[in-house]
Amino acid sequence: MIEAAYLHIPFCHHICHYCDFNKVFFKNQPVMPYLEKMRDEMKQTVERYPANDLKTIFVGGGTPTALDEKQLTYFLESIHESFPVHDVKEFTFEANPNELTEEKLRILHAYGVDRLSIGVQTFNEQLLEKIGRVHSNQQAFQAVDEARKIGFRNISLDLMYSLPGQTISDFKETIDIAFSLDVEHISAYSLIIEPKTVFYNLMNKGKLRVPSQEDEAFMYEMLMDEMDKHGYSQYEISNFARSGYESLHNLTYWDNNDYYGIGAGAHSYIDGIRRSNIAPLKKYMQAVTETNHAYLDEISVSKVERMEEEMFLGLRKTNGVNKASFYEKYKVEMNEVFSEPIKEYTNKGLLEQTESSLRLTKKGRFLGNEVFQAFIGGI
Structure with missing residues (x-):
């Protein structure tokens, strides 16, 4: 039973210093041809594995809101063609604050998106610049406010801690501002320095100073305490929600259940088989055309491996x-x-x-x- 679908939009107008996800600069990329191939892959996938039991859709990236209004409309129409959008319980779209225009928000809302995951990371503007983010605090406030006016009732903020130069008081201020926005869900992740990122290169050159392990642990404990005080229940190591607003999509992963993965570099898990898609855009598009799928590899997961995954994924949940x-x-x-x-x-x-x-x-x-x-x- 496949309950979740992840769709990957790899385009970004700007690459953040910590990001190691499959992404490319938006400029001069074959955006519409890529979206057309995603449309084909969706159709091919549901022909093989019908989407009768689908409960959640999650569009991530990259930056899905990097798409312009015409591209966004085409993409959302493609989703409706293959998936029973009106029957799902949760339809999430990742977003950058500076790209959430009123028109894009109206398009998303009209096509059934009912949950926004907004990448704020920090409300310290000096830190925003240091980590390579290009939005301002005002744009983040405006994005939440505009989304509310248009009718979004389920908004999540992504935050980060243990950032270069970040103090405990910096993080406390960010948490407090997040609370003031009165959103339903907050995710907060500790910075991990990944290979092939700007931060990784700076670290290797001795030019990156991050908080101590003691300060990082203090930030996390403070995070848990403050969330509890403000009515957000911790339901996973890095995720906090008001009652009834837990991410149903992410719970599919942590419950080790089946899910589709559509798009360049996306991963899927269906009937005990894990598949990863080809990541380079042109090779992905070529594969969809020539082979009716984009699989780079297929791994059959043994019962023992499934039980192990059940444990290390499930233990992420607080219950x-x-x-x-x-x-x-x-x-x-x-x-x-x-x-x-x-x-x-x-x-x-x-x-x-x-x-x-x-x-x-x-x-x-x-x-x-x-x-x-x-x-x-x-x-």
């Missing part, structure tokens, strides 16, 4: 991995399969068991990656 659901999927008890890591990390105070689930403790959320690794390759 953890449900024991009954695990048994229903794999016909074996979680505590039998993973008795050793469960015992070890429970004794360390990083895991705890309830009657229905296994989950990270608050201390465990700080050291999640260490815990996740313990469930890989140990069976």
Whole structure:
């Protein structure tokens, strides 16, 4: 049962210093030909795997709002042709504040987009410049305000912490401003220095100073405390929501359920097979034309691997991995399969068991990656 679809728009008007996603500069790119091939791939995919059970659609990038109004309309019409948009429970569009014009917002709303994920990252304008973002605070405020006027009732903000030069007070100010915007959902991610990024090159040259591990841990603890005080429940390591506004799409990933991946470099998981699409645009477009798909590789995931993934994905959620659901999927008890890591990390105070689930403790959320690794390759 395929409940989610991810659609990838790789175009950006500006490349951020920390970003390692599959993306290209917008200028001189074959935008409409790419969208046409995405339209073809959507049709080809649902012919093979019908979208009868689809519950969520998520458009990410790159920067989907880099598309102009004509391109945006064409793309949204393509989605409607292949997917039952009016039946889905959540249709998310990633956006940059400076690109969310009133006209684009009206188009998105008219075509059924009901959730915006706005990449703010920080409300410190000096830090925005330092990390390569080109929007202003005023544009972020205006984007949220305009979206509300047009009818969006589910808005998420993306924030980052442990940024170069960021202090604890800087991050506290950003959180406070985010609260003042009264949005339904907030994601907050610690900066990870990835290869092939501006920050990676600066770090290798000794020109990048980031907060200490102690300050990063303090920022995360402050984040959790402040979210709780302001009525946002933490439902995943980096995600906080008001009741009923958790990201249904991302929960599909963390529940290790099936999903489509459409577009250059997109990933899918269907019937126990993980596929990754060709990333370079021209090769992607050629593959869709010549082979009726864009798969670069296909990996059949064994039962053991699926169980491992169930653990390290599910433990990201604050309610953890449900024991009954695990048994229903794999016909074996979680505590039998993973008795050793469960015992070890429970004794360390990083895991705890309830009657229905296994989950990270608050201390465990700080050291999640260490815990996740313990469930890989140990069976």
